[in-house]
Amino acid sequence: MDCRPFRVEDTVGQGTLAAVAEPKYWHLRTVLLRTMDTEFSTGQVLPNERELSARFGVARATLRQALDQLELEGRLVRRRGIGTLVAAPRVGIPVSGREGGRGSAVHGGQEWKVVDCTTGPASAALARTLGLAEGDQVHTVRRTRVVQGVTVAAESLHVPSAALPHLAVVVDGNDRARGVLRQLERVGVDGQSRSVELGVAESAEAALLERPPGTPVLVVTTQYAAAGRLAAVAVSTYRADTCKLTFGESGVAVKVAGEVKAAAVS
Structure with a gap:
Protein backbone atom coordinates (compact mmCIF):
# COMPACT_ATOMS: atom_id res chain seq x y z
CA MET A 1 0.00 0.00 0.00
CA ASP A 2 1.28 3.47 -0.87
CA CYS A 3 1.38 5.36 2.45
CA ARG A 4 2.93 8.56 1.19
CA PRO A 5 1.13 11.66 2.51
CA PHE A 6 -1.29 13.30 0.10
CA ARG A 7 0.02 16.55 -1.36
CA VAL A 8 -1.95 18.94 -3.57
CA GLU A 9 0.25 19.74 -6.56
CA ASP A 10 -0.07 21.74 -9.71
CA THR A 11 -1.26 18.98 -12.00
CA VAL A 12 -3.20 20.91 -14.59
CA GLY A 13 -5.04 18.58 -16.91
CA GLN A 14 -5.01 15.68 -14.44
CA GLY A 15 -8.22 16.67 -12.62
CA THR A 16 -6.63 17.75 -9.31
CA LEU A 17 -6.49 21.16 -7.69
CA ALA A 18 -3.48 23.44 -7.91
CA ALA A 19 -1.84 24.56 -4.67
CA VAL A 20 -2.63 28.17 -3.82
CA ALA A 21 -0.70 30.22 -1.29
CA GLU A 22 -2.82 31.59 1.56
CA PRO A 23 -2.97 35.42 1.48
CA ALA A 87 -19.50 41.44 18.02
CA ALA A 88 -21.95 39.14 19.77
CA PRO A 89 -22.20 35.61 18.35
CA ARG A 90 -25.23 34.98 16.20
CA VAL A 91 -27.73 32.65 17.82
CA GLY A 92 -30.30 30.92 15.62
CA ILE A 93 -33.95 30.55 16.57
CA PRO A 94 -36.05 28.34 14.23
CA VAL A 95 -38.15 29.99 11.54
CA SER A 96 -41.54 28.77 10.39
CA GLY A 97 -44.83 30.13 9.14
CA ARG A 98 -45.53 32.80 6.53
CA GLU A 99 -43.44 35.82 7.46
CA GLY A 100 -44.97 39.23 7.88
CA GLY A 101 -48.31 38.46 6.30
CA ARG A 102 -49.94 41.56 7.72
CA GLY A 103 -48.02 44.22 5.88
CA SER A 104 -46.46 46.73 8.27
CA ALA A 105 -47.78 45.33 11.54
CA VAL A 106 -45.40 45.14 14.50
CA HIS A 107 -44.84 41.76 16.15
CA GLY A 108 -42.30 40.90 18.84
CA GLY A 109 -40.10 43.92 18.17
CA GLN A 110 -40.06 43.44 14.39
CA GLU A 111 -41.86 45.40 11.73
CA TRP A 112 -42.46 44.90 8.02
CA LYS A 113 -42.51 48.23 6.17
CA VAL A 114 -43.94 48.55 2.67
CA VAL A 115 -41.62 50.27 0.19
CA ASP A 116 -43.86 50.13 -2.86
CA CYS A 117 -46.26 47.96 -4.87
CA THR A 118 -46.40 47.69 -8.63
CA THR A 119 -48.36 45.67 -11.17
CA GLY A 120 -46.90 44.84 -14.55
CA PRO A 121 -45.93 42.17 -17.08
CA ALA A 122 -43.71 39.36 -15.82
CA SER A 123 -40.20 39.17 -17.18
CA ALA A 124 -39.07 35.91 -18.74
CA ALA A 125 -37.20 34.89 -15.56
CA LEU A 126 -40.08 35.77 -13.23
CA ALA A 127 -42.59 34.04 -15.54
CA ARG A 128 -40.54 30.83 -15.33
CA THR A 129 -40.42 31.07 -11.55
CA LEU A 130 -44.17 31.58 -11.25
CA GLY A 131 -45.12 29.15 -14.01
CA LEU A 132 -46.68 31.90 -16.12
CA ALA A 133 -46.45 33.04 -19.69
CA GLU A 134 -44.03 35.90 -20.26
CA GLY A 135 -45.97 39.15 -20.10
CA ASP A 136 -48.68 37.90 -17.72
CA GLN A 137 -49.56 40.49 -15.08
CA VAL A 138 -47.90 40.16 -11.66
CA HIS A 139 -48.29 42.18 -8.45
CA THR A 140 -44.95 42.87 -6.72
CA VAL A 141 -44.84 44.15 -3.15
CA ARG A 142 -41.45 45.32 -1.88
CA ARG A 143 -40.96 45.50 1.88
CA THR A 144 -38.21 45.84 4.43
CA ARG A 145 -37.98 44.01 7.73
CA VAL A 146 -36.91 46.18 10.66
CA VAL A 147 -35.86 44.88 14.07
CA GLN A 148 -35.09 47.24 16.93
CA GLY A 149 -34.80 50.08 14.42
CA VAL A 150 -32.29 48.26 12.18
CA THR A 151 -33.20 47.12 8.65
CA VAL A 152 -32.20 43.46 8.46
CA ALA A 153 -33.98 42.27 5.31
CA ALA A 154 -35.57 43.37 2.05
CA GLU A 155 -38.29 41.33 0.40
CA SER A 156 -39.97 41.20 -3.00
CA LEU A 157 -43.28 39.33 -2.93
CA HIS A 158 -44.56 38.35 -6.39
CA VAL A 159 -48.23 37.38 -6.80
CA PRO A 160 -49.79 36.55 -10.19
CA SER A 161 -52.77 38.81 -10.89
CA ALA A 162 -54.78 35.72 -11.82
CA ALA A 163 -54.36 34.43 -8.24
CA LEU A 164 -56.18 37.48 -6.88
CA PRO A 165 -59.20 37.89 -9.19
CA HIS A 166 -61.16 39.89 -6.62
CA LEU A 167 -58.48 42.46 -5.88
CA ALA A 168 -60.08 45.90 -5.93
CA VAL A 169 -58.50 48.53 -8.17
CA VAL A 170 -56.68 50.93 -5.85
CA VAL A 171 -53.96 53.53 -6.26
CA ASP A 172 -50.32 52.47 -6.25
CA GLY A 173 -48.40 52.48 -2.99
CA ASN A 174 -49.24 51.28 0.50
CA ASP A 175 -52.98 50.94 -0.17
CA ARG A 176 -52.35 48.68 -3.14
CA ALA A 177 -49.77 46.68 -1.16
CA ARG A 178 -52.21 46.20 1.70
CA GLY A 179 -54.85 45.08 -0.79
CA VAL A 180 -52.51 42.45 -2.30
CA LEU A 181 -51.46 41.16 1.14
CA ARG A 182 -55.04 41.11 2.42
CA GLN A 183 -56.31 39.21 -0.62
CA LEU A 184 -53.43 36.75 -0.39
CA GLU A 185 -54.43 36.07 3.22
CA ARG A 186 -58.01 35.39 2.09
CA VAL A 187 -56.91 33.00 -0.63
CA GLY A 188 -55.60 30.79 2.14
CA VAL A 189 -52.08 29.48 1.69
CA ASP A 190 -52.10 25.74 2.34
CA GLY A 191 -48.47 24.86 1.64
CA GLN A 192 -45.03 26.37 1.28
CA SER A 193 -41.43 25.50 0.58
CA ARG A 194 -38.24 27.43 1.25
CA SER A 195 -34.71 27.47 -0.04
CA VAL A 196 -31.73 29.42 1.28
CA GLU A 197 -28.55 30.38 -0.51
CA LEU A 198 -25.63 32.71 0.04
CA GLY A 199 -25.44 35.67 -2.29
CA VAL A 200 -24.46 39.32 -2.51
CA ALA A 201 -26.72 42.35 -2.39
CA GLU A 202 -27.40 43.93 -5.78
CA SER A 203 -27.84 47.69 -5.99
CA ALA A 204 -31.59 47.78 -5.29
CA GLU A 205 -31.44 45.44 -2.26
CA ALA A 206 -28.25 47.07 -0.96
CA ALA A 207 -29.94 50.48 -0.94
CA LEU A 208 -32.88 49.12 1.07
CA LEU A 209 -30.52 47.36 3.50
CA GLU A 210 -28.40 50.52 3.80
CA ARG A 211 -25.30 48.51 2.91
CA PRO A 212 -22.87 48.78 -0.02
CA PRO A 213 -23.50 46.64 -3.13
CA GLY A 214 -21.73 43.30 -2.88
CA THR A 215 -22.51 42.88 0.83
CA PRO A 216 -22.93 39.15 1.69
CA VAL A 217 -26.59 38.23 2.14
CA LEU A 218 -28.76 35.20 2.80
CA VAL A 219 -31.39 34.87 0.09
CA VAL A 220 -34.52 33.05 1.27
CA THR A 221 -36.91 32.08 -1.54
CA THR A 222 -40.36 30.98 -0.37
CA GLN A 223 -43.01 29.47 -2.63
CA TYR A 224 -46.61 29.61 -1.42
CA ALA A 225 -49.24 27.20 -2.70
CA ALA A 226 -53.04 27.51 -2.58
CA ALA A 227 -55.54 24.96 -3.87
CA GLY A 228 -52.71 22.92 -5.30
CA ARG A 229 -51.28 25.78 -7.37
CA LEU A 230 -48.42 28.23 -6.89
CA ALA A 231 -49.97 31.38 -5.42
CA ALA A 232 -46.94 33.57 -4.74
CA VAL A 233 -43.15 33.68 -4.48
CA ALA A 234 -41.26 35.80 -1.96
CA VAL A 235 -37.55 36.54 -2.25
CA SER A 236 -36.21 37.81 1.09
CA THR A 237 -32.66 39.16 1.27
CA TYR A 238 -31.19 39.07 4.79
CA ARG A 239 -27.94 40.68 5.86
CA ALA A 240 -25.54 37.79 6.44
CA ASP A 241 -23.56 39.84 8.96
CA THR A 242 -26.67 40.35 11.10
CA CYS A 243 -28.90 37.31 10.76
CA LYS A 244 -28.62 33.59 11.30
CA LEU A 245 -31.68 31.68 10.17
CA THR A 246 -32.64 28.14 11.13
CA PHE A 247 -35.84 26.27 10.40
CA GLY A 248 -38.23 24.93 13.02
CA GLU A 249 -41.16 26.22 15.02
CA SER A 250 -40.75 29.71 16.43
CA GLY A 251 -38.90 32.66 14.92
CA VAL A 252 -35.74 34.29 13.64
CA ALA A 253 -32.79 35.49 15.67
CA VAL A 254 -31.13 38.70 14.57
CA LYS A 255 -28.08 40.35 16.03
CA VAL A 256 -28.62 44.07 16.35
CA ALA A 257 -26.03 46.52 17.72
CA GLY A 258 -24.09 43.74 19.38
CA GLU A 259 -27.09 42.12 21.04
CA VAL A 260 -29.13 39.11 20.03
CA LYS A 261 -32.83 39.88 19.67
CA ALA A 262 -35.55 37.30 19.02
CA ALA A 263 -38.18 38.35 16.52
CA ALA A 264 -41.42 36.38 16.35
CA VAL A 265 -42.64 35.26 12.95
CA SER A 266 -46.32 35.60 12.21
Missing part, protein backbone atom coordinates in the same frame (compact mmCIF):
# COMPACT_ATOMS: atom_id res chain seq x y z
CA LYS A 24 -1.29 37.12 4.44
CA TYR A 25 -4.46 38.92 5.46
CA TRP A 26 -6.41 35.64 5.53
CA HIS A 27 -3.84 33.98 7.77
CA LEU A 28 -3.94 37.05 10.03
CA ARG A 29 -7.77 36.81 10.10
CA THR A 30 -7.45 33.27 11.48
CA VAL A 31 -4.93 34.41 14.08
CA LEU A 32 -7.16 37.32 15.10
CA LEU A 33 -10.14 34.99 15.50
CA ARG A 34 -8.17 32.77 17.89
CA THR A 35 -6.99 35.84 19.79
CA MET A 36 -10.52 37.22 20.07
CA ASP A 37 -11.86 33.89 21.31
CA THR A 38 -9.21 33.56 24.03
CA GLU A 39 -8.46 37.13 25.12
CA PHE A 40 -11.55 39.24 24.43
CA SER A 41 -15.21 39.14 25.34
CA THR A 42 -18.30 40.34 23.49
CA GLY A 43 -18.45 44.12 23.28
CA GLN A 44 -14.81 44.60 24.26
CA VAL A 45 -12.80 47.14 22.24
CA LEU A 46 -9.76 45.84 20.39
CA PRO A 47 -6.41 47.66 20.59
CA ASN A 48 -5.84 50.27 17.88
CA GLU A 49 -4.33 49.41 14.52
CA ARG A 50 -0.83 50.58 15.47
CA GLU A 51 -0.75 48.26 18.48
CA LEU A 52 -2.21 45.30 16.60
CA SER A 53 0.15 45.64 13.64
CA ALA A 54 3.12 45.81 16.02
CA ARG A 55 1.92 42.82 18.03
CA PHE A 56 1.43 40.56 15.01
CA GLY A 57 4.32 41.95 12.95
CA VAL A 58 2.26 42.87 9.90
CA ALA A 59 1.79 45.95 7.78
CA ARG A 60 -1.15 48.22 8.56
CA ALA A 61 -2.61 47.52 5.10
CA THR A 62 -2.63 43.77 5.79
CA LEU A 63 -4.20 44.35 9.19
CA ARG A 64 -6.95 46.52 7.70
CA GLN A 65 -7.77 43.80 5.16
CA ALA A 66 -8.12 41.25 7.95
CA LEU A 67 -10.26 43.58 10.06
CA ASP A 68 -12.45 44.45 7.06
CA GLN A 69 -13.00 40.73 6.42
CA LEU A 70 -13.97 40.07 10.04
CA GLU A 71 -16.38 43.02 9.98
CA LEU A 72 -17.89 41.66 6.77
CA GLU A 73 -18.43 38.31 8.51
CA GLY A 74 -20.13 40.01 11.45
CA ARG A 75 -17.37 39.13 13.92
CA LEU A 76 -16.37 42.75 14.51
CA VAL A 77 -18.34 46.00 14.76
CA ARG A 78 -16.81 49.42 14.18
CA ARG A 79 -18.20 52.35 16.14
CA ARG A 80 -17.24 55.94 15.34
CA GLY A 81 -15.53 57.53 18.31
CA ILE A 82 -15.24 54.20 20.13
CA GLY A 83 -13.22 51.82 17.99
CA THR A 84 -13.50 48.20 16.84
CA LEU A 85 -15.56 45.93 19.09
CA VAL A 86 -15.99 42.17 19.29
